[in-house]
Amino acid sequence: MKKKRPTLQDIADKVGATKMTVSRCLRAPDTVSEGLRERIFKAAEQVGYIPNRAPDLLSRATSHSIGVLVPSLTNQVFADVIVGIEAYTEPAGYYLMLSHYGYSPALEERSLASLLSYNVDGVILSDHNHTPRSLRMLETAGIPVVEIMDTHRQPLQQSVGYDNVKAAFDMVSAMIRRGRRQVVYLAVRLDERTQQREQGYRQAMEAHGLIPTTLHSTQRSSYSVGAALLEQVVINHPDTDGIFCTNDDVAVGAYFECQRRGIDVPGQMAIAGFHGHDIGQAMTPRLASVITPRQAIGKAAAKALLARIQGEPPAADIIDMGYTIETGGTL
Amino acid sequence: MKKKRPTLQDIADKVGATKMTVSRCLRAPDTVSEGLRERIFKAAEQVGYIPNRAPDLLSRATSHSIGVLVPSLTNQVFADVIVGIEAYTEPAGYYLMLSHYGYSPALEERSLASLLSYNVDGVILSDHNHTPRSLRMLETAGIPVVEIMDTHRQPLQQSVGYDNVKAAFDMVSAMIRRGRRQVVYLAVRLDERTQQREQGYRQAMEAHGLIPTTLHSTQRSSYSVGAALLEQVVINHPDTDGIFCTNDDVAVGAYFECQRRGIDVPGQMAIAGFHGHDIGQAMTPRLASVITPRQAIGKAAAKALLARIQGEPPAADIIDMGYTIETGGTL
DNA sequence: GATTTTCGTGTTACCGGTAACATAATAAAT
DNA sequence: ATTTATTATGTTACCGGTAACACGAAAATC
Numbered sequence: 001m002k003k004k005r006p007t008l009q010d011i012a013d014k015v016g017a018t019k020m021t022v023s024r025c026l027r028a029p030d031t032v033s034e035g036l037r038e039r040i041f042k043a044a045e046q047v048g049y050i051p052n053r054a055p056d057l058l059s060r061a062t063s064h065s066i067g068v069l070v071p072s073l074t075n076q077v078f079a080d081v082i083v084g085i086e087a088y089t090e091p092a093g094y095y096l097m098l099s100h101y102g103y104s105p106a107l108e109e110r111s112l113a114s115l116l117s118y119n120v121d122g123v124i125l126s127d128h129n130h131t132p133r134s135l136r137m138l139e140t141a142g143i144p145v146v147e148i149m150d151t152h153r154q155p156l157q158q159s160v161g162y163d164n165v166k167a168a169f170d171m172v173s174a175m176i177r178r179g180r181r182q183v184v185y186l187a188v189r190l191d192e193r194t195q196q197r198e199q200g201y202r203q204a205m206e207a208h209g210l211i212p213t214t215l216h217s218t219q220r221s222s223y224s225v226g227a228a229l230l231e232q233v234v235i236n237h238p239d240t241d242g243i244f245c246t247n248d249d250v251a252v253g254a255y256f257e258c259q260r261r262g263i264d265v266p267g268q269m270a271i272a273g274f275h276g277h278d279i280g281q282a283m284t285p286r287l288a289s290v291i292t293p294r295q296a297i298g299k300a301a302a303k304a305l306l307a308r309i310q311g312e313p314p315a316a317d318i319i320d321m322g323y324t325i326e327t328g329g330t331l
Numbered sequence: 332m333k334k335k336r337p338t339l340q341d342i343a344d345k346v347g348a349t350k351m352t353v354s355r356c357l358r359a360p361d362t363v364s365e366g367l368r369e370r371i372f373k374a375a376e377q378v379g380y381i382p383n384r385a386p387d388l389l390s391r392a393t394s395h396s397i398g399v400l401v402p403s404l405t406n407q408v409f410a411d412v413i414v415g416i417e418a419y420t421e422p423a424g425y426y427l428m429l430s431h432y433g434y435s436p437a438l439e440e441r442s443l444a445s446l447l448s449y450n451v452d453g454v455i456l457s458d459h460n461h462t463p464r465s466l467r468m469l470e471t472a473g474i475p476v477v478e479i480m481d482t483h484r485q486p487l488q489q490s491v492g493y494d495n496v497k498a499a500f501d502m503v504s505a506m507i508r509r510g511r512r513q514v515v516y517l518a519v520r521l522d523e524r525t526q527q528r529e530q531g532y533r534q535a536m537e538a539h540g541l542i543p544t545t546l547h548s549t550q551r552s553s554y555s556v557g558a559a560l561l562e563q564v565v566i567n568h569p570d571t572d573g574i575f576c577t578n579d580d581v582a583v584g585a586y587f588e589c590q591r592r593g594i595d596v597p598g599q600m601a602i603a604g605f606h607g608h609d610i611g612q613a614m615t616p617r618l619a620s621v622i623t624p625r626q627a628i629g630k631a632a633a634k635a636l637l638a639r640i641q642g643e644p645p646a647a648d649i650i651d652m653g654y655t656i657e658t659g660g661t662l
Numbered sequence: 663g664a665t666t667t668t669c670g671t672g673t674t675a676c677c678g679g680t681a682a683c684a685t686a687a688t689a690a691a692t
Numbered sequence: 693a694t695t696t697a698t699t700a701t702g703t704t705a706c707c708g709g710t711a712a713c714a715c716g717a718a719a720a721t722c
Contacts, residue, residue, distance in 0.1 A: 005472055007678060018702055023680060033700060048471030053448045055679035058385040059707035065449075073413055079405040086431075095445050098429045100417075114426050117384045118396075118449075140379030141336055223613030253613055260615050279610055282554030282584055284591050338708060349672055354710060364670060386709035390677035 006047040014043040026051075057119050065095040066305060067115035067123040071103045071191070075221075077247075077275055077294055078126065081148060084298020085124065092306055094121075103127075103191055109134045116141050122305045128153055128192055144308035146301045151320045152196055158308075160301040160319040164193050167290045167323045168200025171272050172244050174288075176208050178331055180242035180270050185214045186229045186254065187246045188221040194246050197274065201244055213237060221246070226253020227260075234261065242270035242331075248277040251287055255330065271330040285329025293321045337378040345374040357382075388450050396426035397636060398446035398454040402434045402522070406552075408578075408606055408625055409457065412479060415629020416455065423637055425452075434458075434522055440465045447472050453636045459484055459523060475639035477632045482651045483527055489639075491632040491650040495524050498621045498654045499531025502603050503575050505619075507539050509662055511573035511601050516545045517560045517585065518577045519552040525577050528605065532575055544568060552577070557584020558591075565592065573601035573662075579608040582618055586661070602661040616660025624652045 008019040008026075015022075017036060025032040025040045032040070057063045068085060070078035078100075086096055097120055099111035109131045115123060116137055122144040130138075138145055138156070147159040152166075175183050185201045187194050198214055205212040215232055217225045226249060233240050233254075245251035251273030258265050265271055265285065273280055273289040280287030300319055308314055339350040339357075346353075348367060356363040356371045363371070388394045399416060401409040409431075417427055428451055430442035440462045446454060447468055453475040461469075469476055469487070478490040483497075506514050516532045518525050529545055536543040546563055548556045557580060564571050564585075576582035582604030589596050596602055596616065604611055604620040611618030631650055639645055 009678080019678080020680075020703080021701060023678095024701090027680090031700080036700090048467050050444065050468055050472060051448045052450065052678065054385060054389040054450055055677080055707080057707090058389050058678085058709090059680070073404065074407065074410040076405065076407075079410060082404055095449075096429075098427075113381065117382045118426075119383065119385055136379050137381055141381060223609055227613065252610070256614055278554055279583070282558065283587055340708080350708080351673080351710075352671055354708095355671085358710090362670075367670085383708065386677080386707080388677090389679085389707085390709070390711090 005052075006049050007052070008049075010047050011040060011043045011049060014047070015039045062121055063095075063119040064093060065097050065118065065120050066302075066309075067097045067099070067112075067118075067120035069108060069111055069115070069123065070098070070100050070126045073098070073100045076277055077149075077292075080294035081126075081298040081301075084295035084300075085302040086298075087295070088299045088302035089306065094306065103189065105129050105131050105134070109137075112137060116143075122146070122309045124148060124301050124305060125156075128155075144305055146305045148297055148301045150193065150196070151318045155317060158304055158314050158317055158319070160297055160304060160321060162292055162297070162321055162323045164196035165200040165203070167274075167292075167325075168197040168244070169204045170200075170325055171274075171288075171290050172201045172204035173207075174325055174327060175242050175244065175270055175272060175331060176204065176210065178270070181210060182213075182237070182240045183210070183242040183244055183270075184233055184237055184240050185212065185244050185246070186226070186233075186250050187214055187216045188219060188225055188229075188250060190216075190218070197244075197246055213240075221249045223249055223253035223256065226250035226255075227257035228253075230254035230257040234263075241268070243272070245271065245273045248273035248275050248280045248287060248289055251289070251330075252279055252283070255283075255287065266330050276324075276326055280328070281326075286326075288328040288331045289326050291324040291326050293323070297321050336383075337380050338383070339380075341378050342371060342374045342380060345378070346370045393452055394426075394450040395424060396428050396449065396451050397633075397640075398428045398430070398443075398449075398451035400439060400442055400446070400454065401429070401431050401457045404429070404431050407608055408480075408623075411625035412457075412629040412632075415626035415631075416633040417629075418626070419630045419633035420637065425637065434520065436460050436462050436465070440468075443468060447474075452640045453477070455479060455632050455636060456487075459486075475636055477636045479628055479632045481524065481527070482649045486648060489635055489645050489648055489650070491628055491635060491652060493623055493628075493652055493654045495527035496531040496534070498605075498623075498656075499528035499575070500535045501531075501656055502605075502619075502621050503532045503535035504538075505656055505658060506573050506575065506601055506603060506662060507535065507541065509601070512541060513544075513568065513571045514541070514573040514575055514601075515564055515568055515571050516543065516575050516577070517548075517557070517564075517581050518545055519548045519550060519556055519581060521547075521549070528575075528577055544571075552580045554580055554584035554587065557581035557586075558588035559584075561585040561588040565594075572599070574603070576602065576604045579604035579606050579611045579618060579620055582620070582661075583610055583614070586614070586618065597661050607655075607657055611659070612657075617657075619659040619662045620657050622655040622657050624654070628652050 008022045011022045012019045022040055101107035101111050112134050125147045145157045147155045149161045151161045151163050202212045215229050219225050251271050255271055263269050273287050276289040276291030280289050339353045342353045343350040432438035432442050443465050456478045476488045478486045480492040482492045482494050533543045546560050550556050582602050586602055594600050604618050607620040607622030611620050
């Protein structure tokens with residue numbers, strides 16, 4: 001007894017034409033005679049016609065949609081990137097299919113299979129670490145792929161982002177230049193970018209003859225992890241005079257803990273974060289941070305992807321969007 | 332010259348069977364003889380077969396996907412809700428199609444059309460304010476709809492959330508009970524929930540014979556807007572002794588501004604937020620806030636939606652997930 | 663050994679748009 | 693007035709899975 005949703009045929013029946021004519025009328029109204037046109041539009045309105053992409057998707061294997069895989073949606077970094085992507089895809093008439101995989105390559109594989117099963121025309125990936133089957137699927141799908149948030153490694157096809165190693169190196173160098181000697185790196189989780197930042201940190205420390213120290217937490221990033229890591233710094237590395245945090249959440253959490261413990265920032269302790277989130281920029285003192293152009297990265301990635309979907313050759317393998325070192329008030 | 336992606340027929344050709352047998356083999360391996368089964372799996376592996384949902388979507392008009400419309404992805408509130416939704420849909424094998432519409436009903440209409448054109452089996456909406464065409468589309472699509480984040484108004488079909496009016500009333504009442512008399516409401520943007528909270532705020536104030544005052548900002552919510560609003564409070568309403576903020580971002584921004592101005596919190600100024608975000612819970616003093624069960628709401632909404640997609644009658648029109656008043660250290 | 667059941671596989675048709683081609687009607691050109 | 697171009701509409705086939713049904717062969721039952 002359930003009514004199924006109206007089709008072109010339903011409209012055609014109402015006006016005494018074929019669905020082909022209706023199809024034409026809806027897509028290019030002036031190829032249809034005026035009287036009929038009006039009746040078709042009225043009928044479409046009456047039955048409440050909703051376009052259906054399924055046939056298109058099946059017959060042309062083009063969906064006018066692109067897949068976006070991010071590790072986490074609650075991570076502000078990727079939320080910003082998505083906004084940037086959509087700023088480009090939406091006006092272009094492309095639909096975004098989002099998935100997140102919680103930093104797990106196995107889940108990424110599942111999500112990717114799902115996206116591809118919907119015949120997305122291209123995908124944007126946020127990691128370099130893919131399962132063999134993921135790589136295989138991308139290959140046989142034969143669609144353009146853009147990787148984001150890293151320009152350090154050779155991309156599958158094309159990447160848009162910034163150099164995490166260099167950014168970390170620059171920030172830590174700035175800290176050292178300002179007289180810090182015992183700078184500790186605070187890391188959470190073990191994703192690739194965390195490690196790349198550690199690499200940059202190490203390079204900077206070693207370039208100045210200083211000994212690098214990293215404190216890891218296996219938990220996911222949060223303010224409280226930042227606080228907990230700072231506690232560890234105080235207990236296990238009491239002569240630390242600066243911390244470089246893998247992101248702003250950790251940095252802000254550490255800052256709060258400094259406040260609670262009466263540690264003067266930046267007097268006794270310099271703090272630097274990564275990404276330049278609102279919270280760090282709004283607090284006083286302003287948090288030193290590597291400001292990454294997340295929305296711009298999303299936009300550029302979408303632009304590069306759509307260009308290739310439309311058949312243009314890739315402009316460049318690696319598109320570096322750079323970053324800005326904000327020294328704020330905590331160095 | 333581009334190779335198209337492999338189909339069941341390609342596998343069938345390789346093993347000398349029909350695509351029907353291959354289809355069966357992949358979905359129910361033990362209905363196919365052992366020898367053939369092995370050859371099919373090998374061939375599938377070889378050609379790199381990727382499942383294709385398009386035919387299913389076309390012939391059965393069921394996509395095993397649900398549409399989720401949220402006003403904003405960068406808003407932590409909705410990011411949390413989405414995580415909750417996915418926690419339920421992912422194990423159930425449903426795919427999530429996300430869209431955001433920037434608090435604009437017109438954009439919501441576009442996004443909704445897009446979702447429906449992909450034949451989603453159900454939708455989760457985050458607002459009550461829909462265009463007539465949106466309502467019409469939902470009607471003709473004939474799919475289950477669940478609205479989230481509000482239980483105050485009568486839902487289209489079913490809603491999952493909490494009562495914004497009552498929550499605001501409770502929080503403001505708590506402030507008054509602790510001796511605050513000049514409580515100002517800080518609002519951003521003019522979405523429905525902001526107004527509902529204002530309503531609750533007014534009711535609480537009036538119930539105690541106090542005069543409600545609202546300060547609006549038309550900008551989108553951010554820490555800096557919170558700071559700017561607090562500045563207005565100080566200038567235009569100098570005898571204010573408490574602020575109730577429409578969300579935690581504004582509250583934290585206002586708190587930072589108090590710090591900068593040397594206003595003692597909570598001594599001179601009580602501050603309360605809404606939603607109980609990490610940042611407020613991590614700072615010292617802990618921010619008073621209405622803690623909303625966002626993930627639980629997402630999960631319950633997904634559960635209710637899937638149940639109805641699978642033909643069960645709705646358990647209840649309105650599912651109230653409640654909230655918790657956290658008085659923290661800023662009251 | 664004849665009948666029935668089970669099992670493995672094949673055949674056909676369908677979903678709903680639209681590209682490609684065909685056709686009828688009218689207008690323009692010669 | 694005849695040919696040619698133009699316009700408006702119709703016909704057919706297709707995309708890739710799978711439900712529904714058909715069928716032959718082997719296994720089980722009597």
